[in-house]
Amino acid sequence: MTQPFVFRTINLDGQLLRTAVRPGNLDVPPLLICNGIGANLELVLPFVKALNPELEVIAFDVPGVGGSSTPTLPYRFRGLAKLIARMLDYLDYGQVNVIGVSWGGALAQQFAYDYPERCKKLVLAATSAGALMIPGKPKVLWRMASPRRYLQPSYTVHIAADIYGGAFRRDPELAMSHASKIRSGGKLGYYWQMFAGLGWTSAHWLHRIRQPTLVLAGDDDPIIPLVNMRLLAWRIPNAVLHVIDDGHLFLITRAAVVAPIIMGFLEEEPQRAVMHPQAV
Template sequence: MSPATDRHPKVRVLGQDLRVAVRPGTEPGPPLLLCNGIGASLDVLQPFVDAVDRRIEVVRFDVPGVGGSPAPPAPYSFPMLAALVRRMMAALGHDRYDVLGISWGGGLAQQIAVQQPRRCRRLVLAATGTGSLMVPARPSVLRKMVTPRRYRDPEFARENAAELYGGSLREDPELVGRLLNAPERLGSSRGYLYQLLAGAGWSSLPALPLIRQPTLILAGSDDPIIPLVNARIMAALLPRATLHVYDDGHLGLITRAADLGPLVSEFLLAD
């Protein structure tokens, strides 16, 4: 098997089946664990994975109830999911790793950094904020975020791409269909609800000064879901943070993967 070929193991931890994709790296070192946004399967981040330096192993997974991971019988919290992720990474043979989280997954990434300070080496936060204590999006954007319809209804996704995602999707709303609306990327409505519940009332804001890992913050200049001011607040409170603002919207990690993949790689490979 070529080092560039993804492996797709099924991992069972704490009674939960998880769909996982692993792109082996060409050199030893901590892998990069990717935590995706709400309702998004691991497939969505493929353009970014392709742009990450081949020396770095990349691990992706579908959270319970999304993509190929069945929904659990009951809701979960971010601390519970962080514990599940630790077991998953241990099952894959990793006791130390870097973590990148985008949007909702950025909340999980921050929880992992706090909860697993000896396992999480470096942290990348993309298009994300601090949870319930943050500068929110406009009410019209929030109303459309509480439903998985943007994943299930391509016409709805196209009509609202500009308002929801900003950036390059303002000029090319058709792109959202290619990025988000493939049938194999859908999860259950219950899974989406559980993700919403996991973030309800959760905030990383009081814990940010305790996150000692080197942190790269990636934020779009035109992100309707996570206004840019949130990234600036996080950069001010995180002790070892670097802020990079890119000229795009909420999905910039994908639409600008050719630029951001090498940037993240450089950050992870630095001595």
């Protein structure tokens, strides 16, 4: 039976972080979710519900989003990775598996790189290597530059098909359901998230990420063209690419398909080398 989430707001030297933990007892490290730009943790709950109910899950609102306070000064991904490590200390977690979605994929890469001992496996969904990415269409990027879709639900419904692609092109009700779960932290928090990624790239150190990595991409993603995910899978030594027949938010729209893929990856044990194989 699925355990309910335990919501807590913790104080890390004045920075309030809203967290949600779903307890579990599966024999794998908990799964930490780094969400997309402007996205509060409620938006990933449909995906979490599709995972094995025994898997422990940790979600949080980054500073300036949802129920977390907005800092006075902007931050960078390295500072956010350090904040995640402190959050895990506070919640009494050692090693975790990490999934990063879109903007959160950059944060997940940074955390895996800066704190390799705390990240056992890495899942990157609909994300890129940052500033050196192959960009989406200018119209899509222009709309992404504004927090308006998180402030006006009607606007979200209006542009969802164009910016998210995939199932959102075929089912208008998906946009209404998505918009109903949004809890905006305000314009400043959104702009701080954009600043965190300004000029950031992982391209020059992707080859140093040693964690087993699952790269998930949508084949109809207007925000992150598929070539970016192929680049990640090519540059990360222990990576495998899986392409999903959907758009940018396939983690939600195709949760029933994606969740088993992720669970299989998290539960898979690495094969030991056979030093002296027996002849058969």
